[in-house]
Amino acid sequence: xxQGENAQPSSQRAAAHPERVSTVVLAAxxxxxxxxxxxxxxxxxxxxxxxxxxxxxxAGVDPEQLVVVLGHGREAVGEHLSxxxxxxxxxxxTAVQEEQLGTGHAVSCGLSALPAELTxxxxxxxxxxxxxxxxxxxxxxxxxxxxxxxxxxLSAVVDDPTGYGRMLRGAAGEVTGIVxxxxxxxxxxxxxxxxxGVYAFDAAVLTDAxxxxxxxxxQGELYLTDVLSIARGDGRPVGALVCADPWLVEGxxxxxxxxxxxxxxxxxxxxxWMREGVTVTDPASVWLDCDVTLARDVVLxxxxxxxxxxSVGEGAVIGPDSTLTSCAVRAxxxxxRTHGEGAEVGEGASAGPFAYLRPGTSxxxxxxxxxxxxxxxxxxxxxxxxxxLSYVGDATIGEQSNIGAATVFVNYDGxxxxxxxxxxxxxxxxxxxFVAPVEIGDGAYTAAGSVITHDVPPGAMAVARGRQRNIEGxxxxxxxxxxxxxxxxxxxxxxxxxxxxxxxxxxx
Numbered sequence: 001x002x003q004g005e006n007a008q009p010s011s012q013r014a015a016a017h018p019e020r021v022s023t024v025v026l027a028a029x030x031x032x033x034x035x036x037x038x039x040x041x042x043x044x045x046x047x048x049x050x051x052x053x054x055x056x057x058x059a060g061v062d063p064e065q066l067v068v069v070l071g072h073g074r075e076a077v078g079e080h081l082s083x084x085x086x087x088x089x090x091x092x093x094t095a096v097q098e099e100q101l102g103t104g105h106a107v108s109c110g111l112s113a114l115p116a117e118l119t120x121x122x123x124x125x126x127x128x129x130x131x132x133x134x135x136x137x138x139x140x141x142x143x144x145x146x147x148x149x150x151x152x153x154l155s156a157v158v159d160d161p162t163g164y165g166r167m168l169r170g171a172a173g174e175v176t177g178i179v180x181x182x183x184x185x186x187x188x189x190x191x192x193x194x195x196x197g198v199y200a201f202d203a204a205v206l207t208d209a210x211x212x213x214x215x216x217x218x219q220g221e222l223y224l225t226d227v228l229s230i231a232r233g234d235g236r237p238v239g240a241l242v243c244a245d246p247w248l249v250e251g252x253x254x255x256x257x258x259x260x261x262x263x264x265x266x267x268x269x270x271x272x273w274m275r276e277g278v279t280v281t282d283p284a285s286v287w288l289d290c291d292v293t294l295a296r297d298v299v300l301x302x303x304x305x306x307x308x309x310x311s312v313g314e315g316a317v318i319g320p321d322s323t324l325t326s327c328a329v330r331a332x333x334x335x336x337r338t339h340g341e342g343a344e345v346g347e348g349a350s351a352g353p354f355a356y357l358r359p360g361t362s363x364x365x366x367x368x369x370x371x372x373x374x375x376x377x378x379x380x381x382x383x384x385x386x387x388x389l390s391y392v393g394d395a396t397i398g399e400q401s402n403i404g405a406a407t408v409f410v411n412y413d414g415x416x417x418x419x420x421x422x423x424x425x426x427x428x429x430x431x432x433x434f435v436a437p438v439e440i441g442d443g444a445y446t447a448a449g450s451v452i453t454h455d456v457p458p459g460a461m462a463v464a465r466g467r468q469r470n471i472e473g474x475x476x477x478x479x480x481x482x483x484x485x486x487x488x489x490x491x492x493x494x495x496x497x498x499x500x501x502x503x504x505x506x507x508x
Contacts, residue, residue: 020120021141022203023058024110027051027127028071028097033254039073041127042080043258046265047289047308050252051077052084053130059088060134061123061141067093068127069110071100102221103197104213111207118203121145124224125198128252131265132198136248143241144200150236151205151228153178154198156246163253164194165225167240175240176232178225182218193242195225196249205231265290286319295331313347322352330365343375346382364399377417378409381424393417394436398424404448405430423458 031040041051048056051068058066070077078094085092095113097106107124114122121144123137136154144152153175155167161181166188168177178195179188209230213222228238243249252258269288270280277296280286285302293311300306301319309326312318316333324340330347338352342359345351351369360377363369367380370387378392381399386392390403394411397403401422409420410433418436422428426440429448440446441458450464475485 021061021063021123022065022114022118022120023061023063023067023123023125024107024114025051025054025058025066025068025125025127026103026106026110026197027054027077028069028074028100028106028109029128030072030100031128031253034258035255039077040252041077042073043252045130045252045258045262046269047291048130049080050130051127052080053290054125054127054132055081055084055092056088057132057134057137058123058125059090059092061137063123064120065093065114066090067095067110067113069095069097069106071097102213102215102219103224104210104222104226107206107224108210108222111210118207120203122201122203122206123199124201126251129196129198129249130252130261131248131250131268132196133248136243136245137198140198140200140241143239147239148237149200149239150202150231151238152200153228153238153240154196154243154249155193155240156196156243156249157193158246159192161189161192161194165197166191167193167195169193175228175238177229180217180219180223180225194249196243197224197251198249199224199227201227202236205234205236301336327357345369395420395422395434397422398426398442400424401426402428404428404432404446407432407434410435 027041029040034040034043036043042049045053055066055068068081074096081092081094093113095109097109111118121141123141125132140152140154153167163181165178165180166184167175168179168188170176181189206227209227212230213226215222217223232238247264250261252261266287269290270283270286273288273294274280278294279299281300282302286300287305289306289308291308292306295312295314297315298312299317301317303321304319305323307323307325310324312329313331313333315331316329318324318329318335321337322335324335326342327340328344329335330345332348333345334350335345336352338355338357340357343357343361345363346365346367348365349363349367351357351363352371354372355369356374357369358374358376361375362379364380364382366383368385368387369375369380372389373386374391376393379396380386381397381401383400384397386403387405389405390407392403392409394417395409401424407428411417411420420434420436420438422440423442423444425443426445428440428446429450431449432446433451435451435453438452438455440456441460443459444456445461446452446456447461447463447465450462452462452464456462475488479485
C-alpha cells in the first residue's frame with residue numbers, strides 16, 4: 001500500500017521501533033538438484049537440517065514474529081519446525097507458497113502470516129544458507145536502522161559469482177539495484193559483489209513494493225530484488241552491508257555444496273573447541289555436530305565423530321575411531337574404538353576397544369566395558385567390569401562385580417524382554433548364560449560354563465553344567481587310522497611311565 005502524506009519516513013519509523021523486527025525464512029523450494037526424496041531444507045549439516053540452522057539464526061535476533069515459508073515437503077518440514085520451536089521455547093509460524101512464482105511471491109506469502117498493519121523491520125533470509133549466524137543478522141539490522149535505509153542488502157565479494165545476483169552500484173558507490181544472472185549483461189556478469197538474498201526491509205516499503213512487482217524478466221517470476229529499484233525510484237534510501245566472510249552467505253543447491261559447507265562448518269566447530277581448551281590431535285579426521293559440548297582438557301583422537309546430543313567431561317579421552325550419538329561421557333573417562341548411542345560412561349570409566357554401547361547403557365564411575373562387549377538397557381555399577389566378549393542386555397549389575405568372558409544375558413524369549421539382576425561384589429564365571437528373569441545375590445559366584453536359570457542366593461556358588469565324562473579309546477575305536485588316531489597313539493607311546501594323576505585330576 002502507498003504511504004499517506006502524514007506517514008513517517010522509514011528512518012524515523014526504524015528509530016521509533018528499533019525493537020520491532022519480524023523475520024521471514026524462505027524454505028519453499030523443491031531443491032531438484034539434490035536429487036532426493038527428502039526436501040532440500042531437511043538435509044542435515046552438523047547434526048541439524050539446513051532449515052533449522054536458518055531458523056536458529058533468525059531466532060537469535062529475538063524477532064517479534066518468525067515465519068517460515070513452506071512449499072515442497074511442507075508436512076515433513078513443518079513437523080520438524082514444531083520440534084525446533086519447542087527447543088527454542090518460542091513460536092515459529094509457517095506460511096505456504098502453493099506455487100513457486102519467485103522470491104517476491106514467496107515473501108508475500110510469508111507476510112500473509114504476519115499482522116496486517118506490520119511496522120518496523122522485516123528481515124528476510126533463506127532456509128538453505130546454513131552458516132549464516134545471528135551475529136551477522138544483528139549487524140545487518142544495525143546497519144539498516146543506523147543508516148535509516150528503506151532496504152539494506154547483505155552482500156559479499158566472491159571469487160566465483162556464478163549463479164548469484166550481482167550488486168549494481170553507481171559512480172559514488174551507492175547501491176542502484178540488483179540484477180539476476182540470467183538478466184545480466186556481459187559487463188554486469190563480471191561483477192564479483194553478489195546478493196546473498198538476505199535483506200532488511202522497512203515493513204511499509206516492502207508491503208507496498210511487493211504489490212508493484214512485475215514478471216517482465218528472463219524467468220517470468222516476481223523478483224524480490226526488484227524491491228530495491230522500486231524503493232530507489234520512490235526516493236527511498238537503499239544500502240548494502242558487505243559480509244566480510246563469504247562462507248556465511250553461501251547456499252546449498254546440490255550435494256556437492258552440502259559437503260563443501262559441511263566441511264567448512266566442521267572446521268569452524270573443531271577450531272572453536274580447540275580454542276576453548278580441547279586437544280584435537282588430527283583436526284581433519286574429527287567431526288563434530290553443532291550441539292556437542294566439550295569440557296576443557298578433553299582429548300579427541302583421530303577418527304572421532306561426536307554427534308548430536310553428546311557431551312564430554314573434563315579430561316576425558318575419546319578415540320581413536322569412535323562414534324558417539326547422544327552420549328554423556330563423564331570426566332576422566334576413556335572411550336576407544338567404540339560405537340555408542342544414548343549411553344552414559346561414568347567418571348573415570350572406560351569403554352572399548354570395539355565396544356557397542358546401545359541406548360539405555362549406563363556405566364558408573366570407574367567401571368569398564370571392554371573389548372567386543374555389547375550393552376543395551378544395562379545399568380552397570382561403580383567399579384564393575386565387563387571385560388570382554390559379552391552381551392549385557394536388560395540388566396542391572398551392582399558395584400565392584402566382575403562378569404566373566406563370553407557371558408550372555410539371555411533377555412528375550414521370542415515374545416518379551418526380561419530383566420537380569422546381579423548384585424554387588426559378585427563374580428561370574430566365563431561362558432555363563434543368564435536366562436532372564438533371574439537374580440544373582442550380592443557376593444555370589446557362578447562357575448564357568450554355567451547356564452543360570454534360577455536365582456542364586458547371596459554368597460552362594462552356582463554350578464549349572466553337566467559332569468565331565470572321558471571315554472577312553474574312543475578315537476581308536478571310532479576313527480581308526482585317522483591323523484587323530486595316529487597322534488593319540490604316539491602320545492600314549494611317549495607318555496612317561498611315572499606320570500601319575502594327582503587327587504584333583506591334574507598332572508604333577
